[in-house]
Amino acid sequence: MEEQLKFYSNSPHVKGRRTTREIMLNVCIALLPACIMGCVFFGWRALMIIALSAFSACAAEIVYRLVMKQPFPRILKEFDFSSLVTGLLLAMCLGSQVPWYVPVLSAIFAIVVVKMLFGGTGKNLVNPAITGRIFAFLSFGTIMTSGWVIPNFASSSVVSGATSLTALLKDGTMPDLLSLFLGNVQGCIGETCKIALLVGGIYLVIRGIIDFKWPLIYIAVTGLMSVALNKFDFHYFLPSVLSGGLILGAIFMATDYTTTPNTTWGNVLYFVVLGVITAVLRQATGIEIVSFAILLMNLFVPLIDKFIINRPFGFKREKKVKEAK
């Protein structure tokens, strides 16, 4: 009888429950409430943008891999839904008034240029979704920042108004906090309904995918910094926290595994500096800046990881021995 060769590998021989695919699917699930609320507030156009963005992101990855002559079964086997996350996140930070080519082009840019050219999942230097949004922002400037739709359950009407954040930053107009929290304001598809985002965030924390500390630090530091920049007027705290894409950015984008440091203290540094930069740049430029702040800090992650590393258990700094002359 011929002896059959069994599977052979190094230890450990058992595996944990978690896989990359499971993590990514959980993030998609956590984004669902925000997607649904976006569709409720902004109507079928929002649904179309979400679908277009998610589809183009996934298609872009598969087409890129096919062009790179990878066999199709392997592509399917290795497809880990991270492109779906990118596509959904990208749609979350686009306005519902944008024409159809904006989500398609930015999703393709995000996946092909930012992710796949660097080596695929986990190899990207910066967050693809955020870079996709910035790409759209810089390429289609006026389309992106004007013509916000006021959400209306019966019909959506286009207004040429500013978002509550721009109003707050430019004239100091205090927005209605309750509608900010519920999402009944103009803004991007996924950014407005804070309650849906928080539900998604709590889901991620319960599943152990993100650590609740980091979004909290980021949001708190941004809020406090805005307060400090406005002569310690604490009325600024809640509006600056609730408006714009801060909560979406803090829960879903800044916590992206690939573009955050790997040590506890590295993370503390990353999120505190991120909060300060966000508040200062918001005040200085008067536009929504969360994505730029995250992009900027993403580039510093390798540097942070180079200088802040874990010390082994039982590590003692070697005493400097004086050299005898």
Place this chain on the structure above:
Amino acid sequence: MIIKGKKYRYGVHVKDRKELCREKPIETMPAPEIVKISVSQHIGAPANPIVNVGDDVIKGQMIAEATGAISANVFSSVCGKVTGIEEIVNPMGLRQKYIVIKNDYRTEEYRFPNLENFEDATIIGRVREAGIVGLGGAGFPTAVKLTPKNPLDTLIVNGAECEPYLNCDYRLMLEHPDEIVKGINYLAAALNVKNGIVGIEKNKPEAIELFSERGMNVVALQKQYPMGSEKQLIYCCTGRKVPTGKMPFDVGVCVQNIKTLFASYEAVELNKPLTEIVMTVSGDGISEAKNLKVAIGTPFTDIAAYCGGEKENVVKYIAGGPMMGKNLIDLNQYVRKTDSGLLFLTNKEANLEEPSNCINCGACAKNCPMRLMPMYIELYTLAGDYEKAKKYGAMNCIECGTCAYNCPARRPLVQSIAFCKAKLKEKK
């Protein structure tokens, strides 16, 4: 007496699967027809065979002699005739000499003469004579551990048994608590220490009770892998941190495994050399999971047959525990002193997935019990920059497998780090 230990944050909660044979008493497996006994079942120089082909040996007779300071004697585990000295590739992948003995089922047995006194030197002499090594898996000669360079003050007994599936230490603690307590006393006398601490994981309340009833200081460790790792155990029991690159005796502690203590008791009081060990045969791929007392040198095929044979869907044979054990290519292997388990894993339990890209989630670094950064060690190892990998702590790795167990991308982190360590040692 139960004393409160320190908490250790880092590690992982592994699905332990101990229920497969937790309640099964230790069974003595009848000696097989042929045993093949390795001359190198310990860390250090291989023992030198002192029998020739055709010699008649009895159970307990020395067949290979320790060479050098760090080495251990090897004894025959059956009565019979030496039919050959073969070279076999052991689970570590090294070619080693194995002494083949054909059993003739006589019941003769060699015992050492009674000890004259129970002073430190005589006990250490007997432990050395009986060929006792660290039976937890490392196989470091116990006699060497009992003669430290500096005076010690604490003997820690490792009853954590944090490896999933394995139950042999637990069964031994339940069935022979008095003998183990005696073993602790002998080794404590040999080391001249007063303080003995038994560390047992909380998932073995019966064992904790048995030892605290007998007046031992017991630390109920949290149920977490790797609690049985030496440095983590010392920290939890005494609060002392072993500095990197140092050994437990540098902080005045000696750690001994339950099975080592039982073997020491047998050697000192019953004058028995080390010829049998207790091991767990488990996994979903074996018909009947069992805790067995087997003769050293028993073929694994015989053990599988004794446990009812393997099922069809076995994909991995493992010598030892699933987290640190060695994967066997086939069952043509023979029981060694350091074996604590033989596992038959099916494709449901075993890790068969192919690695994908690291997503930098940090799960490895977050849980590493040695506080290393495995993702960077692997990155630099794959790039061939071993010095950089050393900066992230490669040399401190205990290869417990926590990082690779947690890895969502299924990176073979332990393999990379072990490779890096080997390369760094080569350079020296």
